Amino acid sequence: xxxxxxxxxxxxGSHFDFGYMQGERIKDSIMVxxxxxxxxxxxxxxxxxxxxxxxxxxQFAPGIWDELLGLQEALEWPMxxxxxxxxxxxxxxxxxxxxxxxxxxxxxxxxxYHPKTYEGRYTFYQPTDGGYSIIGPSQRVTGRMDxxxxxxxxxxxxxxxxxxxxxxxxxxxIGRLILESCGNVSEAVAMLKEIPHRHxxxxxxxxxxxxxxxxxxxxxxxxxxxxxxxxxxxxxxxHENRNHLVDSKRRLGVIQEKGDQDVHKAFRxxxxxxxxxxxxLYGSWAGTIHTSAYLPREMxxxxxxxxxxxxxxxxxxxxxxxxxxxxxxxxxxxxxxxPFVHMDEGxxxxxx
Numbered sequence: 001x002x003x004x005x006x007x008x009x010x011x012x013g014s015h016f017d018f019g020y021m022q023g024e025r026i027k028d029s030i031m032v033x034x035x036x037x038x039x040x041x042x043x044x045x046x047x048x049x050x051x052x053x054x055x056x057x058x059q060f061a062p063g064i065w066d067e068l069l070g071l072q073e074a075l076e077w078p079m080x081x082x083x084x085x086x087x088x089x090x091x092x093x094x095x096x097x098x099x100x101x102x103x104x105x106x107x108x109x110x111x112x113y114h115p116k117t118y119e120g121r122y123t124f125y126q127p128t129d130g131g132y133s134i135i136g137p138s139q140r141v142t143g144r145m146d147x148x149x150x151x152x153x154x155x156x157x158x159x160x161x162x163x164x165x166x167x168x169x170x171x172x173x174i175g176r177l178i179l180e181s182c183g184n185v186s187e188a189v190a191m192l193k194e195i196p197h198r199h200x201x202x203x204x205x206x207x208x209x210x211x212x213x214x215x216x217x218x219x220x221x222x223x224x225x226x227x228x229x230x231x232x233x234x235x236x237x238x239h240e241n242r243n244h245l246v247d248s249k250r251r252l253g254v255i256q257e258k259g260d261q262d263v264h265k266a267f268r269x270x271x272x273x274x275x276x277x278x279x280x281l282y283g284s285w286a287g288t289i290h291t292s293a294y295l296p297r298e299m300x301x302x303x304x305x306x307x308x309x310x311x312x313x314x315x316x317x318x319x320x321x322x323x324x325x326x327x328x329x330x331x332x333x334x335x336x337x338x339p340f341v342h343m344d345e346g347x348x349x350x351x352x
Contacts, residue, residue: 001333004305004340005120006137006290010324012126015063019070022141027075031119034341035085037348038116050079053089056169060195061180063131064173067142086142088173090198096159097247097286099277100204101255101270102228106263107206108270108293109146109156110277111137114285115334120342122303122330124319126150131180135301135316137290143172144179150320151183152208152296158230160200161242166219168196174203185213193222200240204230208296216240229255247286251277267293273307280307282336289334305332 009025011018026032057065072082083089097112119139126133136147146156155178157171169177174195182188188205192215200218216223216234223236232248233241254276258269269275271291278288293302293311299320302311312330319325339347 001335002337002340003331003333004115004118004289004343005332006122006303006305006330007120007342008122008124008325008327008329009138010124010319012128014129015066015127015131016070018125018127019067019072019142020074021070022067023071023074026141029342030345030347031342034116034345034347038341039084041348048080048083048087048090050083053083053087056089056196057087060177060191061131063127063129064142064176064180066129071141086140088140088143088170088176090167097232097279097281097288098156098158099251099255099270100156100158100230101266102204102206102212103260103263103266104210105208105295105297106266106293107148107154107156107204107212107296108263108266108291109204110270110279110288111145111290111292112279112281112286112288115282115287115289115336115338115340116347118289118340118342120340124314124316124325126320132183133320134176134179135314135319136179136292136294137303139172140170142176143170144175145172146292146294147175147179148294148296148299148301148316149179149183150316152299153179153182153184153188154206154294154296155179155188156204156292158202158204158232160202160216160218160232160234160240162199164219165198166196168198168219170198171201171203174201178203178205185209185211189213189215189224192217193224197222200234202230202234206294206296228260231255263293263295267291267302267311271304271307271309271311278307280335282334282338287334287336290332303330305330306334309333 299317
């Protein structure tokens with residue numbers, strides 16, 4: 001078993017200052033060194049136009065462009081490199097798993113992916129220059145892999161495939177754009193219909209109304225359905241599905257068989273390693289690294305690294321009132337010897 005951690009990052013202020021602070025934190029970090037080595041093996045399959053990226057980011061969440069400017073100033077990088085690493089527009093994505101369930105006042109998701117991509121950053125951000133406050137783990141610094149905002153909108157996403165990519169945003173930046181700019185599920189669904197999508201994902205959005213929308217997206221279309229569980233296949237855009245769906249359908253069946261449970265039982269269903277949803281397939285890009293839960297009516301967030309753990313509980317409502325959390329790290333254990341990009345030397349692609 002490997003002990004892993006996520007750093008807790010708390011910030012209140014402008015987007016530029018938030019970006020600058022994050023740039024200072026990562027400037028000489030092992031994560032940046034590992035990422036630099038990863039690019040030596042995995043050549044980018046995209047091009048970046050600074051002007052185009054600026055225009056499209058500012059269309060949906062202008063503060064995020066200021067955050068990127070802050071990162072650029074702290075890191076002293078060309079904007080092309082900042083956008084390649086953190087811009088989330090026209091960026092390639094690789095396969096992953098993930099499972100999501102919603103119920104009475106909760107959205108719970110397992111984040112299943114590869115350790116060499118996991119940044120180990122859990123963020124609280126309260127902007128002073130526009131946009132909603134957000135709690136949740138970050139990906140590629142500016143993106144959010146799941147989260148909840150001050151309005152009680154919660155979001156998670158599930159990978160479908162990366163065939164025939166289009167010009168557009170990748171999943172973690174889409175997560176950030178939605179949480180930054182949308183106050184409820186209706187606004188989130190509308191933005192997901194408007195955003196250009198690089199790859200094919202399902203986005204699950206949930207708010208205090210108790211309604212859950214699953215938005216199936218690809219570069220070629222968007223479909224919306226009502227359901228309370230989602231894994232890694234489309235139910236409407238079935239023509240977009242991958243060929244191998246056995247495990248995705250199996251996990252969905254396990255979740256649906258349990259029906260509507262309270263949040264404690266639902267969390268155990270997702271996080272316990274013997275319940276059939278948690279995955280240890282880390283080498284196959286589909287091992288469960290964290291389990292997140294968001295309770296919009298209580299304005300609380302739960303988080304656990306690895307399986308069979310009691311979650312750390314954060315009171316987001318209290319944090320929004322100015323009370324910082326006292327923890328600086330969240331720790332857990334995962335059953336793998338694969339290096340993590342934010343912790344271990346050699347988290348590159350020279351060896352799989």
